[in-house]
Amino acid sequence: xxxxxxxxxxEGEAHPSRCPDNSAFKQxxxxxxxxxxxxxxxxxxFFLTGSFCxxxxxxxxxxxxxxxxxxIDYSDKCSDCSKLRENSSNWNKECHCSVNFTLKExxxxxxxxxxxxxxFYQNHRRYVISRSDAQLLxxxxxxxxxxxxxxxxxxxxxxxxxxxAIANSMFNDTIDLFYxxxxxxIQVPLLKTGNSWWTDxxxxxxxxxxxxxxSAFAGTARPPYWQKAVYLLDExxxxxxxxxNDDLIIWMRVSAFATFRNLYRRVRxxxxxxxxxxxxxxxxxxxxxxxxxxxxxxxxxxxSTVVWSGGNNPFLGIAYVFSGTAATLTGFVxxxxxxxxxxxxxxxxx
Amino acid sequence: RFELLEVLSxxxxxxxxxxxxxSSTGDIFLFCKGADxxxxxRVKEGKVDQIRSRVERNAVEGLRxxxxxxxxxxxxxxxxxxxxxxxxxxxxxxxxxxxxEVYEKIERDFILLGATAVEDRLQEKAADTIxxxxxxxxxxxxxxxxxxxxxxxxxxxxxxxxxxxQILELTTKKIEEQSLHDVLFDLSKTxxxxxxxLTRDTFSGLSTDMxxxxxxxxxxALSLIMKPRQDGSSGNYRELFLxxxxxxxxxxxxRMAPLQKAQIVKLIKLSKEHPITLxxxxxxxxxxxxxxxxxxxxxxxxxxxxxxxxxxxAIPKFKHLxxxxxxxxxxxxxxxxxxxxxxxYKNVCFIFPQFLYQFFCGFSQQTLYDTAYLTLYxxxxxxLPILLYGLMEQHVSADTLKREPSLYRDVAKNALxxxxxxxxxxxxxxxxxxxFFFGAYFLFENTxxxxxxxxxxxxxFGTLVFTVLVFTVTLKLALDTHYWTWINHFMIWxxxxxxxIFSLLWGGIIWPFLNYQRMYYVFMxxxxxxxxxxxxxxxxxxxxxxxxxxxxxxxxxxxxATERIQTKxxxxxxEQSTIFMLSQTSSSLSF
Numbered sequence: 001x002x003x004x005x006x007x008x009x010x011e012g013e014a015h016p017s018r019c020p021d022n023s024a025f026k027q028x029x030x031x032x033x034x035x036x037x038x039x040x041x042x043x044x045x046f047f048l049t050g051s052f053c054x055x056x057x058x059x060x061x062x063x064x065x066x067x068x069x070x071x072i073d074y075s076d077k078c079s080d081c082s083k084l085r086e087n088s089s090n091w092n093k094e095c096h097c098s099v100n101f102t103l104k105e106x107x108x109x110x111x112x113x114x115x116x117x118x119x120f121y122q123n124h125r126r127y128v129i130s131r132s133d134a135q136l137l138x139x140x141x142x143x144x145x146x147x148x149x150x151x152x153x154x155x156x157x158x159x160x161x162x163x164x165a166i167a168n169s170m171f172n173d174t175i176d177l178f179y180x181x182x183x184x185x186i187q188v189p190l191l192k193t194g195n196s197w198w199t200d201x202x203x204x205x206x207x208x209x210x211x212x213x214x215s216a217f218a219g220t221a222r223p224p225y226w227q228k229a230v231y232l233l234d235e236x237x238x239x240x241x242x243x244x245n246d247d248l249i250i251w252m253r254v255s256a257f258a259t260f261r262n263l264y265r266r267v268r269x270x271x272x273x274x275x276x277x278x279x280x281x282x283x284x285x286x287x288x289x290x291x292x293x294x295x296x297x298x299x300x301x302x303x304s305t306v307v308w309s310g311g312n313n314p315f316l317g318i319a320y321v322f323s324g325t326a327a328t329l330t331g332f333v334x335x336x337x338x339x340x341x342x343x344x345x346x347x348x349x350x
Numbered sequence: 351r352f353e354l355l356e357v358l359s360x361x362x363x364x365x366x367x368x369x370x371x372x373s374s375t376g377d378i379f380l381f382c383k384g385a386d387x388x389x390x391x392r393v394k395e396g397k398v399d400q401i402r403s404r405v406e407r408n409a410v411e412g413l414r415x416x417x418x419x420x421x422x423x424x425x426x427x428x429x430x431x432x433x434x435x436x437x438x439x440x441x442x443x444x445x446x447x448x449x450x451e452v453y454e455k456i457e458r459d460f461i462l463l464g465a466t467a468v469e470d471r472l473q474e475k476a477a478d479t480i481x482x483x484x485x486x487x488x489x490x491x492x493x494x495x496x497x498x499x500x501x502x503x504x505x506x507x508x509x510x511x512x513x514x515x516q517i518l519e520l521t522t523k524k525i526e527e528q529s530l531h532d533v534l535f536d537l538s539k540t541x542x543x544x545x546x547x548l549t550r551d552t553f554s555g556l557s558t559d560m561x562x563x564x565x566x567x568x569x570x571a572l573s574l575i576m577k578p579r580q581d582g583s584s585g586n587y588r589e590l591f592l593x594x595x596x597x598x599x600x601x602x603x604x605r606m607a608p609l610q611k612a613q614i615v616k617l618i619k620l621s622k623e624h625p626i627t628l629x630x631x632x633x634x635x636x637x638x639x640x641x642x643x644x645x646x647x648x649x650x651x652x653x654x655x656x657x658x659x660x661x662x663x664a665i666p667k668f669k670h671l672x673x674x675x676x677x678x679x680x681x682x683x684x685x686x687x688x689x690x691x692x693x694x695y696k697n698v699c700f701i702f703p704q705f706l707y708q709f710f711c712g713f714s715q716q717t718l719y720d721t722a723y724l725t726l727y728x729x730x731x732x733x734l735p736i737l738l739y740g741l742m743e744q745h746v747s748a749d750t751l752k753r754e755p756s757l758y759r760d761v762a763k764n765a766l767x768x769x770x771x772x773x774x775x776x777x778x779x780x781x782x783x784x785x786f787f788f789g790a791y792f793l794f795e796n797t798x799x800x801x802x803x804x805x806x807x808x809x810x811f812g813t814l815v816f817t818v819l820v821f822t823v824t825l826k827l828a829l830d831t832h833y834w835t836w837i838n839h840f841m842i843w844x845x846x847x848x849x850x851i852f853s854l855l856w857g858g859i860i861w862p863f864l865n866y867q868r869m870y871y872v873f874m875x876x877x878x879x880x881x882x883x884x885x886x887x888x889x890x891x892x893x894x895x896x897x898x899x900x901x902x903x904x905x906x907x908x909x910x911a912t913e914r915i916q917t918k919x920x921x922x923x924x925e926q927s928t929i930f931m932l933s934q935t936s937s938s939l940s941f
Binding site for chain 2: 028030031032033034035036037042049053056060110112114116121122123124125126128129131133134137146195196197199200203204250253254255256257258259260261262263266304306307308309310311312313315316319320323326327330334337338341
């Protein structure tokens with residue numbers, strides 16, 4: 001604290017100066033932009049924000065009007081199947097169920113088919129952590145060290161492939177769509193690949209390397225809730241088999257909330273369905289495997305189109321319109337207050 | 351020519367010192383100098399009345415006076431004195447007391463020689479500084495060991511007392527005439543009659559109709575007030591005294607012993623409003639008061655470094671106090687209060703969405719954000735901008751602060767860290783967190799947000815909330831910054847860019863050391879979705895709008911003095927600002 005040289009100049013020669021430098025930084029005199037909240041900037045920003053939000057909101061609402069969505073809950077309609085599935089010893093018995101619906105108008109464009117679940121907490125902490133990403137990368141890892149427990153190995157030591165609770169509880173209903181054309185029934189062609197993220201399918205999930213798939217998974221067993229082994233998930237398409245199966249990949253990307261939907265299939269635009277789904281009667285044939293009654297869950301199948309602003313969700317458009325109006329109204333309020341105060345000031349001055 | 355035999359050193363209690371010398375002719379003399387109040391009682395001959403009137407005249411002119419007296423000692427007296435001094439100096443117990451007794455015995459029956467007067471000029475710009483501090487709402491008290499006349503003259507010179515200040519006296523002279531009780535009551539009636547029960551601090555210079563009061567109290571009166579009495583009325587005297595002081599614009603305490611200076615500082619510290627006290631002094635007799643006050647400032651001066659050594663801050667001249675308090679103090683307060691409030695705000699914004707998510711994940715403590723984001727939020731993404739704010743912010747320019755001391759009142763009484771301000775920031779944080787979380791929730795829940803129909807998972811949801819969070823809190827700080835140097839630009843925009851680059855890198859590579867790959871490509875996928883972009887922009891805007899609105903409305907309807915100055919500079923209009931501040935001030939200064 002002894003600032004010697006600042007007041008005794010003759011001592012300055014003897015001792016080095018301990019004054020801070022006279023630089024702009026140390027003297028807090030850096031050149032700076034000092035913005036002020038003037039009435040012009042405030043008003044212009046409020047009105048600009050308001051108009052931007054309003055325009056975006058209106059365009060979102062208009063684009064969302066063209067989205068078509070059909071949601072069908074089939075947990076009630078397939079009640080005998082669901083009762084069958086309540087008893088886990090019936091696991092190898094098949095159960096089929098049919099749900100009809102009618103399209104009054106054609107659905108034009110790409111049609112996506114989703115399965116929806118309610119009250120299924122994929123976001124539970126112990127569930128989310130129960131996977132082995134290293135195993136899914138195709139590496140030879142010791143899954144005992146992962147967080148897959150208790151779904152790691154069987155009592156006889158055989159490891160599960162894939163391990164973990166997420167993979168174990170994979171959604172295994174099979175949904176097919178049939179179109180009633182005149183008197184015949186046509187199966188709607190569906191695409192089962194190209195539904196997961198490109199990076200997931202090609203970079204994050206790999207099958208273990210071997211000359212063929214069944215030998216790659218030799219020495220492993222299917223998880224307890226599965227009906228078939230992982231290399232039998234899609235025997236028609238080698239590139240959709242094993243860990244890189246689209247359905248498995250989509251299921252492994254756990255959802256954020258208890259009510260969610262996952263992309264299941266896309267309508268293949270060939271033959272009668274080149275423009276989408278024509279109007280008429282349709283039937284879903286569901287092979288009911290996934291039990292949901294024990295935890296009071298529900299299952300749906302959803303057909304939907306998408307636009308640039310996503311799927312059928314009016315929230316964003318409404319929120320934008322709402323904020324736009326709020327900002328514009330606030331702008332007017334501020335203008336009114338400003339004018340009233342200015343009148344008062346000039347009146348006062350006179 | 352004179353041989354120094356003994357030195358009876360100075361102490362501030364008896365206020366004199368003596369030396370015993372032997373002249374070349376063999377005579378032994380005792381010379382004594384000291385304050386007139388301690389020399390005159392011990393003088394038995396000399397031109398006492400003449401010198402006394404001269405001393406008083408000097409004091410009224412503001413000169414510091416000393417009296418000098420002497421005594422001739424016989425050899426026997428000297429040897430006695432020497433023995434006594436020796437015993438006292440070598441005493442193992444109560445040395446101070448024994449020495450005081452010996453001094454008392456030796457120093458008596460003087461012959462008065464005369465008096466000296468020294469002009470102790472005020473430091474340059476002392477008057478200007480004191481005026482500025484008073485305009486800033488700081489109560490200035492002068493605590494000095496000088497006589498009342500000297501001190502009063504000095505106070506008039508440094509503009510502590512103005513021409514129209516009515517001086518109230520609480521001195522020993524008055525107390526001899528009436529009892530202490532009556533004097534206190536009279537004074538309190540006088541001050542309260544004019545100002546009513548509401549205390550006000552006037553904008554000095556503009557309020558000529560408001561009566562200014564100045565109080566003079568001396569050390570003896572103070573010790574009477576502070577003395578604990580057998581009945582429970584001692585508290586009343588102190589309370590009454592403080593009540594009178596609160597209504598006076600300036601207080602002068604003269605004839606103060608160093609310990610009494612500390613006593614007064616303590617009294618003020620413990621008074622009702624618990625004001626923050628600052629003590630500034632330059633001599634060794636100021637050390638106890640510097641140590642007692644909340645902030646002690648020592649002036650490195652001709653009287654040595656004692657005060658500076660014991661102080662929190664040392665300055666070379668008194669005038670530097672003005673810039674120190676009004677500019678630097680003001681800046682640091684604004685900076686640190688914003689830093690504290692902002693830290694709580696950004697962490698509320700950070701954690702509250704995690705808390706809200708628990709309602710949706712079965713209360714299983716699943717985190718909303720990835721662990722890398724959790725770790726780096728407070729370290730990397732949001733730390734540097736506020737650090738720079740705390741170092742560099744200047745909400746008003748330094749020249750304006752020096753020119754308008756009244757702006758200091760805007761930050762008086764810890765205004766920016768009161769409960770009200772804290773609750774506002776917390777409420778803002780909760781509001782922002784609710785907007786982030788529920789905005790993203792309604793955007794995401796059970797809907798498709800991509801244009802290729804694919805679904806997002808929970809990590810994408812969390813990353814969206816986190817992105818909105820980081821951008822909102824950084825832009826909030828950007829809106830609060832008034833002084834944009836190139837470093838501020840670099841840090842604020844750089845933090846945001848760093849966040850984006852980090853997210854891209856973190857999610858762009860399958861890091862081998864990680865045992866989970868849950869963030870792989872999540873950030874990029876989120877950015878490839880149009881609704882996610884629109885959602886981010888909307889949520890940031892909605893979070894920031896209420897604060898901007900509050901700022902604009904408060905600026906228009908209830909502007910503080912600082913804001914008025916800022917607008918005045920903009921409009922370049924010359925308007926008389928007749929601002930009447932009816933606030934109580936609570937910081938007092940004494941020197």
